[in-house]
Amino acid sequence: MGDLFWNKVAAAVIGLVLMVMVIGVVGDIVFPEEQHGGDEHASLAYPIDLEAVMGGTGGTGPVEEEVIDLGTLLANANASSGERTFRRCVSCHNAAPGAGNLQGPNLWDVVGREAGTYPGFAYTAEMSAHGPWTYEALDSFIENPRADVPGTAMSFAGIRNEEDRADLLAYLQTLSDNPVAFPAPAAPEAEEEMAGDEMMEGAEGEMTETAGDIEDQMQALEEAGEAVIDDQAGDGAMPEDAPEEGGN
Numbered sequence: 001m002g003d004l005f006w007n008k009v010a011a012a013v014i015g016l017v018l019m020v021m022v023i024g025v026v027g028d029i030v031f032p033e034e035q036h037g038g039d040e041h042a043s044l045a046y047p048i049d050l051e052a053v054m055g056g057t058g059g060t061g062p063v064e065e066e067v068i069d070l071g072t073l074l075a076n077a078n079a080s081s082g083e084r085t086f087r088r089c090v091s092c093h094n095a096a097p098g099a100g101n102l103q104g105p106n107l108w109d110v111v112g113r114e115a116g117t118y119p120g121f122a123y124t125a126e127m128s129a130h131g132p133w134t135y136e137a138l139d140s141f142i143e144n145p146r147a148d149v150p151g152t153a154m155s156f157a158g159i160r161n162e163e164d165r166a167d168l169l170a171y172l173q174t175l176s177d178n179p180v181a182f183p184a185p186a187a188p189e190a191e192e193e194m195a196g197d198e199m200m201e202g203a204e205g206e207m208t209e210t211a212g213d214i215e216d217q218m219q220a221l222e223e224a225g226e227a228v229i230d231d232q233a234g235d236g237a238m239p240e241d242a243p244e245e246g247g248n
């Protein structure tokens, strides 16, 4: 009878402690930043990469290797730094209207031109068969001319940096009385969705950790509870230092 009583007391105490813990843990989930001051949990709380959401191109945050679409690159491109890059082309290309051909064809109005069609220039057959110069086509040609148009007579190594190429394309856009519009940047909704996914992953991480915490604490409590019960049982239901009362 005594044993049962103390077991009930222990169960009640454990129940109460558990309830307090659960409230704490739920609070933790609802207000994560208040609990986890400056430790590594804080980064899990709001893992939104602002730069990714804003469509920025800088790379200081923990952004994964990400392919930036040409439209976004062009939207952030700088035609005047592209004009500086174009100095690498002027030994072979004129850019003013009617200025004639050099070793390469004149590049006035090149965006939108059917490749290999500038009057008076002797193109290779490969270049003549290449198709229209969209921004995408120009971008991959300038990146690596001989890989993009095998057999081309343009002996130029190429420009590997995509932002430098975007700047150059922005300059080529200005070489026209009717500039061709840039392709639209990738839909921002897609990036917001990605940020949402990241947030979900973060929340899931937090939940899993919390679940782990509860398990740990449950086990600790169970052990503590067993110890209490063992104590009581071994002592004949009386605390060790309880005064002895006669006639028991």
Ligand code: HEC
Pocket (backbone or CB within 6 Å): 085, 086, 088, 089, 090, 091, 092, 093, 103, 104, 105, 107, 110, 113, 114, 115, 116, 117, 118, 122, 123, 124, 126, 127, 128, 133, 138, 142, 151, 152, 153, 154, 155, 156, 159
């Ligand atoms: C060493 C000389 C040389 C340099 C430097 C050079 N090109 Fe060319 N480019 C050529 C020649 C030659 C052709 C014609 C290729 C063919 O017919 O296969 C050409 C063709 C092109 C065409 C195709 C034009 C058309 O009418 O279809 C584009 C676009 C072009 N070059 C852009 C550039 C740009 C941009 C640069 C600088 C980043 C550059 N080139 C640097 C020699 C050069």
